[in-house]
Amino acid sequence: MLLDWRIVYTGGVFISLFLFIILISKRQKSTADKILTAWFFFAVIHQLLIGWYAFNGMSDMPVLIGWELPFPFLHGPFLYLYILFLTGQQRRESHDILHFLPALLSAIILAPVLPSMSVQEKLGASPSAYAPLFEWMVRGIIVSGLVYVILSLVLLYRHRLNVALQFSNTDKITLNWLRYLIGGMGAIWIVVIFLPSASSLYVVVTLFIFFIGYFGIRQVGIFSNPPPAHEVYLPAVVQPVETAPALETVVVSPEKVKYEKSGLTDTEANRIHTSLTTLMQERQCYKDAGLTLGDLAKTLDIHPAILSQVINSKEGKSFYDYINVLRVEAFKQLLLQPVSQRYTLLSLAFECGFNSKTSFNRNFKKITRLSPSSYLKEMNICIQEED
Missing domain, CATH: 1.20.1070.10 (Rhodopsin 7-helix transmembrane proteins)
Structure with a gap:
């Protein structure tokens, strides 16, 4: 046996x-x-x-x-x-x-x-x-x-x-x-x-x-065909601004040394930043819960490392923090609309691009220094907190 x-x-x-x-x-x-x-x-x-x-x-x-x-x-x-x-x-x-x-x-x-x-x-x-x-x-x-x-x-x-x-x-x-x-x-x-x-x-x-x-x-995609993914780039392509790889050779003046490593001039950085701000205001891309740096770079038709560098230098934030600040601000504006009282706190958070309660609570407190419930009390707003 x-x-x-x-x-x-x-x-x-x-x-x-x-x-x-x-x-x-x-x-x-x-x-x-x-x-x-x-x-x-x-x-x-x-x-x-x-x-x-x-x-x-x-x-x-x-x-x-x-x-x-x-x-x-x-x-x-x-x-x-x-x-x-x-x-x-x-x-x-x-x-x-x-x-x-x-x-x-x-x-x-x-x-x-x-x-x-x-x-x-x-x-x-x-x-x-x-x-x-x-x-x-x-x-x-x-x-x-x-x-x-x-x-x-x-x-x-x-x-x-x-x-x-x-x-x-x-x-x-x-x-x-x-x-x-x-x-x-x-x-x-x-x-x-x-x-x-x-x-x-x-x-x-x-x-x-x-x-x-x-x-x-x-796990989806290991033994089956994965669904279409968002635009993602290799780790070597997207790096923090301090270590961004050189993309082209451009002579820059000393006052523009912060863009020296990528060859990006201050004028070009301002133009990209303006385009990014306009895009966010008009299309509200941050409401896409699966948004990636690659998606945004593709929409703006620029290199993802350049976009990462512009967000770092002009906003003083990482891509992750930049998008979630926009989501929190959109959520705060949504709270001011009377129709929002019909919905729960979490459903409003999802509407603004968050994909989980944990993510919403963590980012909201990080940005506002208050929990969502404390913020509601401070603003005297009555919203259901749970489904």
Whole structure:
């Protein structure tokens, strides 16, 4: 009778295969989708090899023993590259294929070694001259796994900063999918280091697959085609004004040094700011809860880094704060209209572009120094606060 952990592991293999089939049949795959598909392809093969060990199938095909070693070198790079492309942090000149060099080198090293070893040597039942090689390879696998988990965490941190720079509402932008991927991989390496038993590894890998399958299917766009997104740019394109990249070479006078890095003159900045103010007054773009810096830059037909710089210098605010100040001011004006008394406080907030109660309360208090309810009392306005 099969042990419980073997039954669980078998389920994990089938779940991996199922997710791979979903990914490969997904239409309009992005580069990140293709990386995730390739990752699941190799993950299925790796799981099958480990399962083959779990069910003591080595005697049937002893030639396969040892060939599971290159696969752990793949998971870290796949995790890193998937997050890199999913968050738009890749660079054109990057040599991504080099991340898979350790896996390739380990396979090249094993190619002449494994055929020269007996089955007993491969299983560790008898001494082998290649034992130090395998010990160093296992250490290399652990180092590789930990390094790529750390690098992935760095990418996630940078992505959080990018979201704050470009989006006017961040409450409903979830980074949980990336956190689950990184956390799951980290948990696997912790088990490998501190609980180096086959059953523990099989169970944690299977739980990770179940976990990723469940949350990946729940998150729109991972295993299905995502809805049309707002205009978003790479983190390298949009930066705070202090580190904005040079966009063109223009000679500027000393009094205009604050625009020196982007080549933007004070006259041009004033023109853009005037156009932005007019646009907000006439079209009230801030009422779009999903508005991004890219959307606004596209409407004004300017580079997003330039628009970010103008908002920083002329308004003294980030894009996020600038839009939410406009929303709060619109909300305050809406409160003065008698017809608004028919609606709840939250419905009025949504009308002004906020997308959650938490976001509305936080930004309102940050800007006015009062909570919405305190402001209503101070202004002697009677509005329903809850639905």
